[in-house]
Amino acid sequence: MSDHPILIVGAGLAGLAAAVELARQGLPVLVIDQAQAIGGAVHRQPLPGVRSTATGAQAHRWSRLIAEVQAQAIPIRCGTRFGGVDHTGAALLTGALSTLIRPRAIVLATGARESVQPRPGWTLPGVMTAGAIQSRIKTLAEPPQGRVLLAGSGPLLLAVGAELCRLRHPPIAIIEAARPLFNPASLTLPLPYLTEAATYLAHLLRARVPLFFGAHLTEIIQTNGPLVAQIDTRKGPRNFAVDVIGLHDGIRPNDAGLTNCDVIPTLRLGDCREALGARAALADGFAGGQKLAAELLGTTPPSPNHDLQRQRAAQARLARIYAHDGLARLAEIPAETVICRCENRTLADLRALGPAPTARALRLDGRFAMGACQGRFCAEWVGRLSDLKAPPKPIGAARWPSRPISVADLLTTSDPIEKETK
Amino acid sequence: MNHHIHWQARAIPFQTGESVASALQRAGIHQLGRAPTGQALAVFCGIGQCQGCLIMADGQVTEACLQICRDGLTLQPLDGDADV
Known part of the structure; x- marks a missing residue:
């Protein structure tokens, strides 16, 4: 062996x-x-x-x-x-x-x-993760077609926004729930973090990208035309008509x-x-x-790795700098908002399971985390909605397969182990 | 861009090595079908995690974001209405 x-x-x-x-x-x-x-x-x-x-x-x-x-x-x-x-x-x-x-x-x-908090309209075609836009930029050095809006929370929004500026296709705006630039603790981040952030901001400011901090994308609607993003800014509501929306709420x-x-x-x-x-x-x-x-x-x-400890401390600091009230908004989303994208299950479907549903009820009755993505994009929110104060628990134990496997793939799989044991 | 993939009846050019998802996006195709639940199928995570962009590629179900374009590849929505 x-x-x-x-x-x-x-x-x-x-x-x-x-x-x-x-x-x-x-x-x-x-x-x-x-x-x-x-x-x-x-x-x-x-x-x-x-x-x-x-x-x-x-x-x-x-x-x-x-x-x-x-x-x-x-x-x-x-x-x-x-x-x-x-x-x-x-x-x-x-x-x-x-x-x-x-x-x-x-x-x-x-x-x-990527973590993406559910919002009404987040399942519309053209709405994707900010990371999906970034991987396209990395492989093709090409921005998505049309007007792009970035929304949610986390340093990735600024990074993707800056990359779009470098491709001469700046985003229409960036909607960031937190107010990292207004937090004095930002200056205590390690130098490489600060220089990275400064580079991104320089690109964004040069391209005059409107940056909304302390703002939330509350809903996306589409009626036979562009996607319209409704934004709650600190100075009141705004909306943006765009073609592509990149959402991101952390990793x-x-x-x-x-x-x-x-x-x-x-x-x-x-x-x-x-x-x-x-x-x-x-x-x-x-x-x-x-x-x-x-x-x-x-x-x-x-011996234990100190590099890892340092990065853990820096990330904890970053999380505090990026703290915001977005989670409180989660409980206030309309009941018909889709939570589980795979099985099209809504907040109303979750509420119908009663208070504090068991993992079994969530899976078998609610169909949450039972879809093809295995809860990658809903389990966190199902957990949060059950208890807003506690960190979300996984819905039941992890089980393989870790991804859907087609019968065609199984049929072409060679099995040297079977031969060994015969 | 002399090679093409075929999205239903439409020939779409692609760059060597790019994914079906990215070639379709460039062609303005976002909705890739509709799941039996009524949910529109479209690229979401872009890296093979969400299963939201499932399509038929030469008769096999696969993620549009992981499937690499090759000349003559025939693509169909799994089900439901899709952008053309």
Whole structure:
């Protein structure tokens, strides 16, 4: 079994950094990613012939990591999806590499998902996550067609807005629920955070993008024309007619449907365990790779990673700077607002389950977190709406498959494990 | 952009390596169908997490945001009304 590779799910910063550390210790690894190219969300690579929109610091970080990946000749299979790992330690891969494998250990480095707070009209075509706009910019250096509005909360809104300005397609406005620039604690952030923010603001101010702080997008309507976003600003209501709306309310671990396995070491690294951003993901990947190597080889475990602690503190500070009253608005959204996008379940459907519904009632009666996205985009809000004061609890235990698998994919999956046991 | 994918009856050019979602968006196609629940299907997360952009590509159900364009690829909505 020692010749079996360690399966690393996700070819972003955390996954590749872990792969490099494990390979350095002579341990065989296999990295898979469902995208067609490595990079993850942060270092999503431009298509051939497209200029990179990465900043100098980002490009430098990535090229250093890639040099190590190449030096270790790490095998990477893109276009390959992780279905899950069962209680025997068999992992199902579909797509370009379609097989059941029995890895020696599993590193889950599936990154983050975006959190998007439900609002009336958030399911209309043309309304997407700010990250979806950003990944298009990163791969194509091309803005979406038409007028773009960015709304929600978090540093990503300013980043995507600045990238749109650099492409000479500035957003119509940015609607940010918090008031980060008016919070004196902003100045206590680490210097790289401040210079990054200053660069974004410089682009946005030069392009004269209206920035609304302490403002909320309350509703999106469409009647045979553009999307009309209703905004609650500090100076009263406004509305904007646009073609594309990018929503974003922070990032969370992308861990839906990921289970641990009792018979092999399973490790979660980077944003997949704790959404702390790119700097932390790289540090966590290296540290996690070292820790797993020590565990498998019976050597001394490495000392705790201070980089990770620093990033955790910085992110906590950032969260305080970006604190806002958006959650209070969640309880006031109209009853017909869709909460679960997959199954089209509304706030009224949730309320119909009575006070404090059990996970079983939420799933079986309410159909919440039962759709194809497995609650990635609704579970947080279902939890919040049940109890606005407590941090949201997951709706029931995680279960594989971690993503829908087509029967066609299953039929083409080779099964070397079956042959082994016969 | 000499190659095309086919969205229903319409030929749509694409850039080598780009996703079906991004080629369709450039062509002004946002609504990719309608789920049996009545929910419009459209690109939302853009990175294969939300399953909101499911389409038929050469007869197989797949996410428009993960499917890479290739010349002659035939695309259909799963169900319901879609942009043309």
